[in-house]
Amino acid sequence: MRLSNYLFFTTQCEQALAFYTACGLGQVTDILRHGDPGMPLRNPAMRGKIMHAKFEGPGICFYASDNDDAEPMRGSAHILMMDDQETTTDLFASLAEGGTITTPLGIQPWGDYYGKLTDRFGVQWMLNCALPRAPA
Numbered sequence: 001m002r003l004s005n006y007l008f009f010t011t012q013c014e015q016a017l018a019f020y021t022a023c024g025l026g027q028v029t030d031i032l033r034h035g036d037p038g039m040p041l042r043n044p045a046m047r048g049k050i051m052h053a054k055f056e057g058p059g060i061c062f063y064a065s066d067n068d069d070a071e072p073m074r075g076s077a078h079i080l081m082m083d084d085q086e087t088t089t090d091l092f093a094s095l096a097e098g099g100t101i102t103t104p105l106g107i108q109p110w111g112d113y114y115g116k117l118t119d120r121f122g123v124q125w126m127l128n129c130a131l132p133r134a135p136a
Contacts, residue, residue, distance in 0.1 A: 008073075017055055023095055024094070025060055033048055033051055034066070043068050050065050080127050083129070088105065088113055088115075091127060092117065095117060097120070098119070100118045101115065102118060113129040
């Protein structure tokens with residue numbers, strides 16, 4: 001068993017996945033479009049939009065699609081467990097472009113370097129980098 005997130009966009013899935021690729025998270029590894037041969041087309045306005053896509057990168061796998069009846073994103077977030085502070089800072093800045101930072105990156109009370117944001121497509125991201133702990 002493996003848990004993966006599935007992101008529903010209304011019409012901006014392709015732009016969102018291109019943005020995540022540009023941020024360095026990975027790339028689309030599989031894609032089906034509404035209205036492709038053999039694929040259903042419930043609404044002609046959705047022709048060519050993404051019906052199902054798989055996005056993969058190092059340690060990352062999620063799915064996404066365009067659905068004209070999708071509910072707005074809420075109540076869930078991707079959490080990326082990072083290995084180093086510099087990479088965390090760079091990725092956080094990339095994902096935050098055009099979005100809203102809800103918890104600025106910083107060392108948190110539990111001792112990790114952490115921040116939370118909602119990107120320009122409405123997806124929430126949490127980045128957490130465990131920092132070395134002093135021996136007790």
